[in-house]
Amino acid sequence: MPRTGRPKSDNPRNIRIVIRFTEEEYKKVKEHAKKESLSVTETIRKGVRSMLESEQ
Structure with a gap:
């Protein structure tokens, strides 16, 4: 039986x-x-990604 x-x-x-x-x-x-129609978690992830990208 398939999963x-x-x-x-x-x-x-x-x-x-x-x-x-x-x-x-x-x-x-x-x-x-x-x-932004995002969850709090996705908002925080987006902020962290933005910060990390700006450091490069």
């Missing part, structure tokens, strides 16, 4: 980090995410 479900990723996101924000920082990130 069902999502295929395995070639580059899985299997590293988890915990970060802490002040209420104000979180509010700003959440508002930005809503404005």
